[in-house]
Amino acid sequence: MENDLHRDSHDARQNRRYDLVGSVATNVADGFTLVAVGDLIVTRPQTVGCDSRFGAIVSILRDADVTFGNMETTIFDIRSFKGSPQAEYGGAYHISLPELGPDLKIMGFNIVSRANNHALDWGVEGMRETSRVLDQNGIVHAGAGENLAQAGAARFLETARGRVALVSFASTFTPLSRACDPAGEAPARAGVNALRxxxxxxxxxxxxxxxxxxxxxxxxxxxxxxxxxxxxxxxxxxxxxxxxxYSYEVDTGDIADILRNIRRGKQFADFCIVTNHGHEPGNWSQEPPDYEQSLAHRLIDAGADAYVGHGPHQLRGIEIYNGRPIFYSVGNFIMDDLRTPIGADMFAAYGKDPRIDTDAEVTLAEMARGYETDLGLSDPVFYESVVTVSRFEQNQLSELRLYPIELGCSKRFANRGTPRLASPPQARAILERLQELSKPYFTVITIENDVGVVRLRPSSTP
Incomplete structure (x- = not known):
């Protein structure tokens, strides 16, 4: 009898140990809110001299426990930079002033993804300098590192309602930017966490x-x-x-690493965000690639609490799976695309001469050409998006609010790209489009006072 009790006590201790070490359960306080927006293609501070409609967006960003965006630029001072524009780049040379770091913090951003096709536009030196600026301003970032283990690892943010993990990967990336671990005498390679x-x-x-x-x-x-x-x-x-x-097959080794990093992250956190930067099947498509839904489900089953897709620069549908939000693309949040300087390779790619033409003229030519289609990046659809606010109760999504924004497509080149709350007619048009895109996933979005709302009833058990 005594041996049986001892065995039962040992088993109980082992079970408790598994609960503490192996569990991937969600454990945030009620009222936990996540703001997720799309690509931050930004070259300069935004909060100086902002108008009231941008100020209203900043209030939404700052009210959340976690405010996430995709950091799709590098940050450094070109006057002291020791690197160079790369021969292989993500379609454009994205660069921002160092003042962007504190400005992002003022806006409310406290966590960003780094795995994308622009992370190494300016080489490893640009990647490292961007990491330094983000660290200096207390902004958690994931998806890029000195090797694959670092790039793929979850990074953590402490909040009043729980500890948050972020795992960032990219299905669209430049081949030479893919991080790898050392093998034998061969050293590791710095870069991004890639899904081939x-x-x-x-x-x-x-x-x-x-x-x-x-x-x-x-x-x-x-x-x-x-x-x-x-x-x-x-x-x-x-x-x-x-x-x-187009049809896609995911690399099984990359998926195994991503799933393991989600488990690792969730085991040391109360909430886990997973993000994917992908342009597939192309920026022209309002539908996600055929692999993405099943992948998003697998990631949530592994412990992710939100899947945030970004990359195609326009909105795609929203799905709710097991009480967790799936955003197939949250589009652009800032597209202040005043790229300067840009490399000579980009001038050549658009038939321009750096002795005659300007950086802005090259950028405008690139935006007019677009990707894989005649739908150029100057099309109004790329200047309309939403700010998503997910509220959790009983560790499940209870309400999702969608605030329509517009990025000033009709403004002159020097002034476009900063988000503002959309006017009522434009807000309704954006939300009606998102309603249609979300119908295949049986997501019902109601429109209330020019805001999209998805309401769910949490289950009775956490």
Whole structure:
């Protein structure tokens, strides 16, 4: 009997130890609020001389326990910078003044993601200097580091209602910016926490037959293990499907690392935010790529309390899964895109001459061209977004509020990009579009006083 009691006591201690060490349960105080916004493409301080509509947004940001954005620029003083613009960059050279650090803090930002395609526009030196500025201003950041272990690790923010972990990764990144760990005598590589994707182009079966004939006619082709539903041509994989489009396969090793880092982060925190920076299938698309919904569900099942997608520069739908918000894209928050200076490679890419043309003229040419389509980044859809405010009760999402914002698309180049609360007609248009984008996920968004609202009833058990 005494041995049985001893065994029961030992088992109880072991169970308690697992609860303390292995649990990924959410544990925030009621009323915990998370503000999540999209890309911070910002070159200068925003709070100096701001108008009342921007001031109203700042009040929303500062009222939350956690205020998150995607840091899609590097921060340093070009006059003392020791690095250089990279030959491989994220489509543009993003740079901001050091004064941005304290300005972000004034706005209310206390946690930001760093894994994106612009993190190493100015090399490892730019990445490190940005980390220094953020650290100096007490802004927690994740997603970039001296090796993959550091880039992938959760970073932590202490709040009055609980400790918050952030895991940041990018499915869109420049190949040379991917962080890696050391192997044997080979040292580690600094960079971003990357999720590699294998891209497949989906075509109707009759098109696949034409592609096979082209492949077979090319010199040097040798057939090995023919797959009737798949063709590899000039390094691109095509597969048969009902309609033309894109399909993605995630790297299993990268996913395993991300899931483990979520578990690690949640085991030492009360709440976990996971963010993904991805442009797939393209900035033209209002729908997320085919892999993303199942991935977001897996991440939440592993312990994430919110999944925040950003990258395509426009809004995508919202899903509520197991009492947790999934934002497939929160669009842009600031697009103050006065890039200066920019590298010579970008001048050349747009047919400009740095001895004749200006940085602004190159930037305007880049925005007009757009990505993968004739929908340029000057299109009004990229200047409309929302500020999301998620409120949690009983450790589940109880209410989601969506404040429509506009970034001044019609303003002159030097003045556009700063967010302001949208006017009532524009606010309704933004929210009605978001309602349609969210219908496939059965998310019901009501519009109340020009604010989108999603209400949920928390379950009776935490």
């Amino acid at each position: 994707l294998a891209t497949n182009v989906v075509v109707p079966p009759q098109m696949l037959g034409s592609l096979k004939r082209i492949r077979d006619a090319l010199p040097g082709f040798r057939l090995v293990n023919e797959n009737p539903n798949r063709v590899v041509l000039a390094g691109t994989t095509y597969k048969a499907g009902d309609k033309a489009g």
